Amino acid sequence: MFKDIELLYFKMACLHVFRRKGRTLLISLMIAISLIGLLIMEGMYEGMMSQLTQNSIKTGSGTIVIEHKKLRADPNIKYNIKEAQKIISILETESLISSYVLRISQKGLISTAGFSQGVSVRGVDLKLESKHSEFQNYIIEGEYNFGIRNHGAIIGYRLAKKLKVGIGKKVIVTMQDVNNEVLSTALKVTAVIKTNNMAIDGTGLLMDINLLRSLTAVKGTTEISILLSNKDADFKVKQSLEKKILDNELAIYTYKELYPSLHESEAFMKTFNQISSAFIFIVATLGIFGVVLVSVLERVREFGIMMAIGTKFRDIVKLIIYESLIITMSGYIVGAIIGGSLLWYFNIYGLDLSGFSDAFSIFGMDSNIKATIKQEYFTSSFVSVFIATLAATIIPIRTLKKRNPIQSIQEKV
């Protein structure tokens, strides 16, 4: 038995909902399916963007990069960091920095007997990089080393394809040294990598940093790549480093400054998700509205009786809202459970689209897309469904409000 009148209203709402099983099921399913679609879309899109950003950060610049302030405008190797050791001692004091590496980068030309093309040569320490960019995880062919004499090269898979070279093949790399003298060196391909970072896969070549240093006569380093434990702390760490480094010749960039298009894509995806959510919200509102309107209109007489025997109009409103919420929230719960489970699955195992691997890699994305799960997906959709339900009841309630009890009782359905 019910304890008070509120419970009686709730019971009446439940009974009404179950009296119209087909209709209840239809609208609940509509909401559940819309929510599943929305959750998957949000999670997958955000997962794709997250992978794209992570690929660029990890195998590219890092979350933050320090370099000579003229290097970007004039990519000449003479603009390098001469007192790298001093900066390293400062980096050691930053708790949010999880790793850093020194690199030397230079543009050059890579040639084989039949082909040649521009290349971005990057001198790296493979041991340090294994904990930083983790290039070893991206190897699709060969071994993660530069050979016994360190005259090896690890090249991007698209570059390897263009040059038609494989493991053990020799390539000639031509570039300028610090004095603008042209030099050439022969390197043996030891590994081919696929990072989904377009710059590395298409034109990237990794070689031993000490060999590159001796060839180019660069005493320092052209870039210090830094990874943070939380990428969103980029601006905070940049500001802290700027205060400590105090070198007018150096510039500190965050990944958002280096890849503005990535940041814009993230913002675009967020807007796209919001528009999609709004669209689904409107469709759901219309669906709920239709059901609530029909449900109210076919029971005008019943509401009239309730009002006649002393039920306040606001209690009738409550009853209508309870009914609508029971229908929509049951749809929400089913949708959230199924959608959440699917997101969890795709978060752990990913969605394998390896059939479209090449197309995805063009955009810097992995073909195995891992979904993101955020609590805000569920809270925002809950609020949307709740507001949609309330909004959908406004017109039916106003329709009922226009009638006095006797008009409602005399209503012919």
Place this chain on the structure above:
Amino acid sequence: MNFLEIKGVQKIFNKGKESESIALKEIDLSISQEEFIVISGPSGSGKSTLLNIIGGLDSSTKGSVTLDEIDITTLDENNLALFRRENIGFVFQSYNLLPVLTVKENIEYVMRLLGYSQKECDARVLEVARELEIDDYLNKFPDHLSGGQQQRVAVARAVASKPKLILADEPTANLDSKNADNLMAMMEKLNKDEKVTIIFSSHDPMVIAKARRSIVLKDGLIYEDRIR
């Protein structure tokens, strides 16, 4: 002052429109407590309209209705609902029970609105149900009952909260003569035992004959007002 005072009540439907029709023309009526009154008259004479206005289910175009010293024509929708809840019991021609509630829940509905405890509700429901011989159907839903049984449930709902006034609009219209007779006997008993004022409308001469006061309406006016 009388228990119920109706002064200059007029009701015009669709006022100012082409379809305008006058249902009641300047009705004046005084009714004392514990009266057992029938309002009769031909179709369209204004019987139901008058009952609806007395019960605050419809508004009058002009005039006042004072029940137990409260002019209900001045009350807003909320207070009118509260007033009906506390003072008036309704019995409709078509029973008008709430289909999702059991017989017991239907009977105790107004009592729940009034804040009676479950214990009080249970005791009163049983008392009224026994009186109206529906205590065997308390856990059934209205659509499992016959017309006569449903109308007795409607009467039980109307009297359960002990209202001062019961308004019944053609309560026997959908009943056979035996059930109609039984219902009238029950209402007479309630009038005597519960000391509740009862006003009902009817076409049926047999039912009309049971009332102690008879008011006849014709073309929206009181044609005859007779105490037997």
